Amino acid sequence: MELSNLEKRVLVALGEIGRENVDVEEIVKKGFTLVEVMNALSWLKVKGLVKIHEKLEVEYCLNRRETLPERLIYDVLKERGEISLSELSDIFPREVVGVGIGHLKKYGVPVKDGRLIFKDVESEIVKREELLKRMEQGCVPEAEVDKEIIKDLLRRRGLVRKREKVKRYVTLTPAATKLLEEGVEIKDELTQLTPELIQSGKWRDYELKRYDVNMFAPAVYGGKMHPLSQIIEKIRRIFVEMGFEEVETDYVFNAFWDMDSLFIPQDHPAREMQDTFYLSKPEKIEIEDKDYMRKVKEMHESGGQISRGWQYHWSESIAEKPLLRTHTTVNSIRYLYKNREPPVRMFSIGRVFRRENLDSTHLPEFTQIEGIYMDKDADFSLLLGILGEFYERMGFPEIRFRPSYFPYTEPSLEIEVLYNGKWLELGGAGIFRPEVLEPLDIKYPVLAWGLGLERLAMITLGLKDIRELYISDIDWLRDAKLL
Numbered sequence: 505m506e507l508s509n510l511e512k513r514v515l516v517a518l519g520e521i522g523r524e525n526v527d528v529e530e531i532v533k534k535g536f537t538l539v540e541v542m543n544a545l546s547w548l549k550v551k552g553l554v555k556i557h558e559k560l561e562v563e564y565c566l567n568r569r570e571t572l573p574e575r576l577i578y579d580v581l582k583e584r585g586e587i588s589l590s591e592l593s594d595i596f597p598r599e600v601v602g603v604g605i606g607h608l609k610k611y612g613v614p615v616k617d618g619r620l621i622f623k624d625v626e627s628e629i630v631k632r633e634e635l636l637k638r639m640e641q642g643c644v645p646e647a648e649v650d651k652e653i654i655k656d657l658l659r660r661r662g663l664v665r666k667r668e669k670v671k672r673y674v675t676l677t678p679a680a681t682k683l684l685e686e687g688v689e690i691k692d693e694l695t696q697l698t699p700e701l702i703q704s705g706k707w708r709d710y711e712l713k714r715y716d717v718n719m720f721a722p723a724v725y726g727g728k729m730h731p732l733s734q735i736i737e738k739i740r741r742i743f744v745e746m747g748f749e750e751v752e753t754d755y756v757f758n759a760f761w762d763m764d765s766l767f768i769p770q771d772h773p774a775r776e777m778q779d780t781f782y783l784s785k786p787e788k789i790e791i792e793d794k795d796y797m798r799k800v801k802e803m804h805e806s807g808g809q810i811s812r813g814w815q816y817h818w819s820e821s822i823a824e825k826p827l828l829r830t831h832t833t834v835n836s837i838r839y840l841y842k843n844r845e846p847p848v849r850m851f852s853i854g855r856v857f858r859r860e861n862l863d864s865t866h867l868p869e870f871t872q873i874e875g876i877y878m879d880k881d882a883d884f885s886l887l888l889g890i891l892g893e894f895y896e897r898m899g900f901p902e903i904r905f906r907p908s909y910f911p912y913t914e915p916s917l918e919i920e921v922l923y924n925g926k927w928l929e930l931g932g933a934g935i936f937r938p939e940v941l942e943p944l945d946i947k948y949p950v951l952a953w954g955l956g957l958e959r960l961a962m963i964t965l966g967l968k969d970i971r972e973l974y975i976s977d978i979d980w981l982r983d984a985k986l987l
């Protein structure tokens with residue numbers, strides 16, 4: 505049986521006082537605080553060594569010390585044999601006379617023609633005085649007071665009061681009795697083991713407090729980061745460790761940056777109102793760099809020297825339409841616009857907006873983990889390597905790559921993970937097409953990806969419904985594991 509130092513000391517103290525129905529306060533008197541005793545007792549109870557019974561007990565306590573009025577009058581009366589009320593009024597205040605005489609009459613002292621006649625009622629007064637004297641030492645339990653006497657004292661304005669109290673009594677179980685008979689060795693207890701104690705071997709002289717993590721204890725909920733924030737922190741760390749720089753931009757762009765610069769044709773279905781949130785104000789966001797714009801326009805219309813383009817008439821006003829960014833690839837292209845020489849290693853984690861219907865795997869507002877990697881010898885297998893490395897570091901078991909299509913990458917792929925028996929799409933990736941890079945005069949391969957954060961989080965946290973991430977259910981938040 506594992507007992508802490510305190511438990512042992514309380515047990516021994518208990519054994520010294522008695523085995524059955526020992527008042528907890530008696531144990532406290534042996535040199536503990538009440539908290540120590542209660543703490544030890546509750547553990548001793550769990551360990552089957554004591555039984556604790558609680559009883560609601562009534563006791564009576566003194567509020568103030570005073571000489572009883574009947575005592576004052578009685579002493580004078582005893583001396584004089586008899587005394588008139590008016591004579592008493594000369595000696596004592598009015599209340600004392602009134603109340604005092606009332607009590608004396610009750611004890612049987614006769615009154616004749618307005619005069620009190622002496623009669624020995626000493627014992628009646630003493631009974632009350634004795635009880636009050638006892639109360640001066642502390643409250644007196646109901647069982648130890650005469651019912652009539654206490655009733656009388658309670659009637660005297662605020663002299664004594666009744667108090668209810670939970671009393672606890674402890675009884676040793678046979679197991680505890682046996683333990684005490686065998687002898688309980690009390691050693692000093694250590695709650696912390698220091699290197700010095702280990703090196704010197706002194707730890708042998710102490711008892712080490714053991715922890716049982718299976719023992720019941722009230723739950724304590726400290727503050728912690730939201731699980732999603734924890735995941736974002738982890739992703740950030742992974743990319744930074746892999747040598748990437750983080751970039752964040754804005755939510756509002758014109759279609760030029762979100763789409764045209766990425767060689768998305770102006771009649772692409774993703775540009776439709778039902779897929780993209782356009783803004784009515786401002787009416788348009790002008791394209792600043794007209795030179796770059798002309799190159800993009802030419803690429804869309806005819807493909808310049810390297811491509812056939814999309815073969816349509818490109819419109820500046822369509823490109824000026826303001827919208828909520830539909831993907832963070834807008835961050836990548838803007839970063840490339842400013843950083844055209846290798847090496848480029850950039851990532852961003854940001855909110856994007858799409859007119860999606862909300863369901864268990866779709867949110868109209870979600871977060872993308874975007875990245876680009878430009879280097880002279882970057883190639884498709886490196887892209888797969890980066891993505892594989894990332895998901896491995898995130899602790900993902902099984903991912904697969906599938907060929908896919910995006911207007912701005914070639915080749916393109918999709919990353920999928922097996923979750924609840926279904927392949928779930930986690931994001932897209934590819935190598936930027938020459939039609940995207942040519943207007944920027946970039947000569948080297950750019951690997952690019954855009955991954956969904958919430959789906960990744962949903963899998964990491966084992967959620968069935970992606971919406972749970974944004975419902976602040978306090979129990980779920982409290983119980984969420986630290987990642």
Ligand code: PHE
Nearest residue numbers: 831833932933934952953954
């Ligand atoms: N932008 C794509 C999406 O939102 C993902 C992507 C990014 C694909 C970069 C290829 C390259 O789904």
